[in-house]
Amino acid sequence: MFRRVAIIGGGAAGATLLSELLERPVSQPLHLDWYTGGGVPGRGVAYGTRSSLHLLNVRAASMGMFANRPGGFLEYMQKIDPAISGTDFLPRSWYGDYLEAQTATALARAKDKGHDVRVVPYEVEAAVPENDGVTLFQGESQTRVDAAVLALGALEPRPLSGVSDDALASGRYVIKPWPMLAEVKPDTQAHNVIVIGLGLTAVDVLLELASKWPNARFTAISRHGLLPEVHQANAAMPFEDSDELVEAMRDAPDIRTWMHLLRDAIPRANDWRRVIDCLRPHTAMLWGQLSHAERLRFLRHTRWAWERARHRMAPQIAQSVHALEREGRLRRLPGHMHNVVLTDNGLRMTFLPKGDKTEVTLDADMIIQSTGLETDVRRTQHTLLQQLMTNGHIRSDPFGLGVDATTDGHLLHDGKPWPRLFAIGSLLRGTLWESTAMPEIRQQARQLTDRLLAD
Known part of the structure; x- marks a missing residue:
């Protein structure tokens, strides 16, 4: 049993693991250090939005925090509004409220159980894993723990290849859409906006900006120019075969x-x-x-x-996006971006349409990079991951999807698993593929808790 455990990452994965650990009956009190970084503990990037336009893409009945109580979120919401159904696609901000509430409850009960939990609102800057523990460094202090878990979630996005330094410095090319959406103000100007990507992140960007900028026009580009598929309004019966x-x-x-x-x-x-x-x-x-x-x-x-x-859209989200197209405010273009440069009037993109051999130029007041989840640790600027990679403590999986790890979350070095260094969530994409949504994360948290608390 590992009595002193560090959880590094303040989003949903870290909160779920912390809560799972604190739920379990144990023979001795635990000492847990939860390094949450900035932001509100538990919400992370995914559930930090406060917009009512940003919906979960999983039905409420399946979004419970605990693997043994998958209906927990629905129960929480029905105490607020009994009319809510398990088939509903609810706002992500409500789910963030649920994660916050569950985590706060777990922390309050921890004191009654005699556990010592430190919530540290800073990043871990370096870590040295060894066979008998892990040493963590934060500023001038260092902490020795029995085991450490990387629950870092999505990494900071990087600008796409071909974007000029001037375009980046201008502020017109947006790499991180979420902070921008949180701060954007209503504006009636006829903005011309290009959105790179057509996944769920891009859909959120389009709907939020369309609501704040009623006269804006949007061009969304992606390899195939296709939107995500759409959920059925009602949940279907399981496939018999x-x-x-x-x-x-x-x-x-x-x-x-x-x-x-x-x-x-x-x-x-x-x-x-x-x-x-x-x-x-x-x-x-x-x-x-x-x-x-x-x-x-x-x-x-x-x-x-x-x-x-x-990864499908909720039906009401699909209706809103298609309405933008019918109104002539959104067009979708399949193809590849080659470069983006700054001009006197804004930004200019060189774009090769799918199936063509001749490039075209697209002008915009703003370009928003909305290409979704970033988990490539080979190119990340994340301080801790850079240090672990540089010192040979961890390595990327072969496809740049995350870290190299065993299926039960042990991080690998030279092909060997560290006995006390683990990962959970999106960093395990290369090992598990599906490793970013709550149904997978809560199961990982349950299994990892079994391992951490095993006698």
């Missing part, structure tokens, strides 16, 4: 074969969403079955389609 499908995929770990199996299954399901959703509990296992070459094939050729189908 899911066990047969998963077994067939497990026995033939080949992307081409999987595509054939999925195409065969969809007509039997009557709705392709039922097929995609039945794979969710098995995604980590299936990802683990794929060879390096097959994972690479998936990432190069199939990832975009999977992401569209897997």
